[in-house]
Amino acid sequence: MEISFQMVMSQVMLGLNNGVFYAILSLGLAVIFGLLNIVNFAHGALYMLGAYVALLGFTSLGPLIGMPDFHLNYWAALIVSPVVVGAFGIVVERTMLRRLYKFDHLYGLLLTFGLALIIQGVFTNFFNVSGDPYDAKPEILNGVVNLGFMMFPKYRLWVIVVSLLVCFGTWYVIERTKLGSYLRAGTENPELVKAFGVNVPLMITLTYGYGVALAAFAGVLAAPIYSVSPVMGSEMIITVFAVVVIGGMGSIMGSIVTGLLLGMVEGFTKVVYAPASSTVIFLIMVIVLLVKPAGLFGKES
Amino acid sequence: MKNLFSKVAMSVVVLSMTSGMAGAASKGVSDGVVKIGVLTDMSGVYSTLGGKGTQVGVEMAVKDFGGKVLGKPIQVIGADHQNKADIASAKAREWIDNEKVDMITGLLNSGCALAVQKLAGDKKRITMNTGAGSTDLTNKACTPYSIHYVYDTYATGKVTAQAIVPTGGKSWFFITADYAFGHSLEQNTTNFVKKMGGKVLGSVRHPLSTSDFSSYLLQAQSSGAQIIGLANAGGDTINAIKQAREFGIDKKGQKLVGLLVFDTDIKSLGLNVAQGMQFTSGFYWDRDNATRAFAKRFYAIHKAMPTMDQAGAYSATMNYLKAIKAAGTDDPDAVMAKLKSMDISDFFAVHGKIRADGRMVHDMYLMEVKKPSESKGEWDLLKIVKTVPAAEAFMPLSESTCPLVKK
Numbered sequence: 001m002e003i004s005f006q007m008v009m010s011q012v013m014l015g016l017n018n019g020v021f022y023a024i025l026s027l028g029l030a031v032i033f034g035l036l037n038i039v040n041f042a043h044g045a046l047y048m049l050g051a052y053v054a055l056l057g058f059t060s061l062g063p064l065i066g067m068p069d070f071h072l073n074y075w076a077a078l079i080v081s082p083v084v085v086g087a088f089g090i091v092v093e094r095t096m097l098r099r100l101y102k103f104d105h106l107y108g109l110l111l112t113f114g115l116a117l118i119i120q121g122v123f124t125n126f127f128n129v130s131g132d133p134y135d136a137k138p139e140i141l142n143g144v145v146n147l148g149f150m151m152f153p154k155y156r157l158w159v160i161v162v163s164l165l166v167c168f169g170t171w172y173v174i175e176r177t178k179l180g181s182y183l184r185a186g187t188e189n190p191e192l193v194k195a196f197g198v199n200v201p202l203m204i205t206l207t208y209g210y211g212v213a214l215a216a217f218a219g220v221l222a223a224p225i226y227s228v229s230p231v232m233g234s235e236m237i238i239t240v241f242a243v244v245v246i247g248g249m250g251s252i253m254g255s256i257v258t259g260l261l262l263g264m265v266e267g268f269t270k271v272v273y274a275p276a277s278s279t280v281i282f283l284i285m286v287i288v289l290l291v292k293p294a295g296l297f298g299k300e301s
Numbered sequence: 302m303k304n305l306f307s308k309v310a311m312s313v314v315v316l317s318m319t320s321g322m323a324g325a326a327s328k329g330v331s332d333g334v335v336k337i338g339v340l341t342d343m344s345g346v347y348s349t350l351g352g353k354g355t356q357v358g359v360e361m362a363v364k365d366f367g368g369k370v371l372g373k374p375i376q377v378i379g380a381d382h383q384n385k386a387d388i389a390s391a392k393a394r395e396w397i398d399n400e401k402v403d404m405i406t407g408l409l410n411s412g413c414a415l416a417v418q419k420l421a422g423d424k425k426r427i428t429m430n431t432g433a434g435s436t437d438l439t440n441k442a443c444t445p446y447s448i449h450y451v452y453d454t455y456a457t458g459k460v461t462a463q464a465i466v467p468t469g470g471k472s473w474f475f476i477t478a479d480y481a482f483g484h485s486l487e488q489n490t491t492n493f494v495k496k497m498g499g500k501v502l503g504s505v506r507h508p509l510s511t512s513d514f515s516s517y518l519l520q521a522q523s524s525g526a527q528i529i530g531l532a533n534a535g536g537d538t539i540n541a542i543k544q545a546r547e548f549g550i551d552k553k554g555q556k557l558v559g560l561l562v563f564d565t566d567i568k569s570l571g572l573n574v575a576q577g578m579q580f581t582s583g584f585y586w587d588r589d590n591a592t593r594a595f596a597k598r599f600y601a602i603h604k605a606m607p608t609m610d611q612a613g614a615y616s617a618t619m620n621y622l623k624a625i626k627a628a629g630t631d632d633p634d635a636v637m638a639k640l641k642s643m644d645i646s647d648f649f650a651v652h653g654k655i656r657a658d659g660r661m662v663h664d665m666y667l668m669e670v671k672k673p674s675e676s677k678g679e680w681d682l683l684k685i686v687k688t689v690p691a692a693e694a695f696m697p698l699s700e701s702t703c704p705l706v707k708k
């Protein structure tokens with residue numbers, strides 16, 4: 001098969017579609033790592049949880065509260081699911097993670113990894129591993145758009161646009177606003193910031209909650225594209241960690257840009273040599289670690 | 302000293318000879334128990350169509366048989382091979398060497414199945430494969446102790462291609478799972494497409510358990526083929542069909558054909574998405590009164606209707622136990638001789654027979670997914686379009702490259 005411009009463009013467009021998921025998930029990881037120093041291995045499970053809150057809200061919530069005709073629609077799920085899962089994250093931070101800040105990174109990693117296994121295990125027990133369809137995609141997002149070089153589903157276009165908005169909005173708040181400067185200062189020197197009357201522990205809790213909510217948000221966005229399954233997070237999380245490592249741990253802009261770029265690289269690889277597409281990210285990771293161990297956007301410490 | 306040494310050596314030789322003879326002559330059940338191991342994908346992409354349900358099938362058969370054979374208890378154990386051949390063979394080795402497992406069944410995933418079948422053959426243990434599809438299992442990889450029970454890629458590829466090609470599906474493009482099973486399915490189907498006068502324009506391979514098929518579908522689309530053949534299974538088939546729908550591929554005259562589809566896949570896709578699709582199956586729960594009766598009992602335990610793998614595991618276990626009873630021993634050679642000489646006939650297998658190469662041949666069915674308006678219940682998913690006789694569906698014995706087949 002010869003490689004045409006049209007084919008490359010279509011695959012890169014699809015790559016961008018995967019890339020926004022990488023970006024939004026690795027952004028959450030970067031925010032959490034940057035401000036809490038926790039390597040949040042539960043991120044994949046929380047992404048999955050986000051998708052399930054949307055799915056169950058649509059299928060099971062109505063009958064559960066005695067209103068069989070009530071379905072939590074897609075737009076509501078986009079808000080409700082991050083809030084619910086974010087609240088869950090806050091409980092986790094307050095009850096468990098908080099106790100680990102004074103120890104090595106490794107303890108936080110082990111705790112969150114354990115949590116991820118438990119959440120995934122519980123869901124595997126109750127739900128179909130091959131996935132359940134989430135049929136709540138709004139009518140307005142059905143159908144395809146002609147991009148000139150390809151027919152692209154409207155829904156995926158919407159995912160790309162809204163994810164980019166959320167990513168850059170988060171970047172703006174953290175890097176360019178007063179609130180963001182508190183956050184960044186809080187991680188540099190919590191004692192000093194406390195002395196200025198800022199409630200640092202609350203700030204950290206809310207930051208974790210926000211990082212988790214981002215994962216859940218991505219989960220809701222993914223639900224109509226992929227089947228909602230208990231393993232959807234664990235399939236994603238390895239790649240996302242590679243993205244974070246390549247971008248540089250804790251770098252906000254780094255994680256967004258790397259996520260998008262790597263998605264597109266993956267798409268391009270599918271045109272050139274499809275079987276390599278699942279490994280190309282890890283190959284890049286190896287090279288980046290050898291050449292620039294702190295990652296593309298990370299600062300050498 | 303030398304004398305003593307030769308005496309000891311002599312007695313060892315004599316002892317081992319007599320014990321060997323005693324082993325060969327013994328009747329009844331070895332180790333006082335018949336142990337059946339269900340080794341399959343219990344948690345991954347294939348666990349819905351096999352998984353715990355396969356073990357449920359085996360346990361039902363043991364219970365229906367009475368829990369005992371030749372006066373000795375029957376025990377069922379299960380394990381998850383996680384679709385990894387190394388885990389599968391390590392588990393099988395442990396089962397055979399330490400747990401004295403007599404028969405291993407399930408064995409979804411051709412990669413795992415081939416590994417376990419070889420190991421079990423070397424150690425003279427019976428495998429009754431209900432899950433995997435590769436035709437290698439009854440060709441170059443066959444052993445005197447292996448049975449391939451439910452279906453294979455030859456049968457599903459042949460029956461489906463013969464239904465599709467004459468009705469206008471002349472040009473094909475394959476989206477193939479990149480391991481033994483997918484390759485086998487693509488190869489077998491390609492042969493029949495060509496034999497029927499069709500042509501294959503290309504193929505693309507994806508890793509097992511892929512969540513995003515869009516780029517593969519795009520390649521299939523740009524090939525211009527009339528038929529996009531899905532040489533994969535389970536969660537992979539489901540995702541591919543769903544996403545093809547999303548990109549509107551089916552609306553532009555290209556048709557997707559699943560080359561191995563299970564009832565549970567259709568359930569997951571929903572009739573709206575899957576309606577009209579044709580595929581080949583070795584079993585459907587709603588075929589006649591006997592299948593419905595079994596399915597009802599199965600549903601009560603598993604909360605889902607049985608797939609061909611799960612129903613096949615029941616039938617395989619039942620016939621294995623019958624063969625032990627008839628042979629009066631669980632000695633693998635005697636049991637295999639019985640299995641290959643008896644008729645396999647129950648709710649699952651119609652006109653069943655186990656051939657010299659280990660292939661259990663039985664009638665296969667061309668299925669079609671119902672329209673939502675035709676469906677009368679949650680599991681009322683399919684209708685049987687055509688029954689394909691055993692002799693027509695499976696690879697003729699004369700073509701088998703299994704060394705056990707006398708030519």
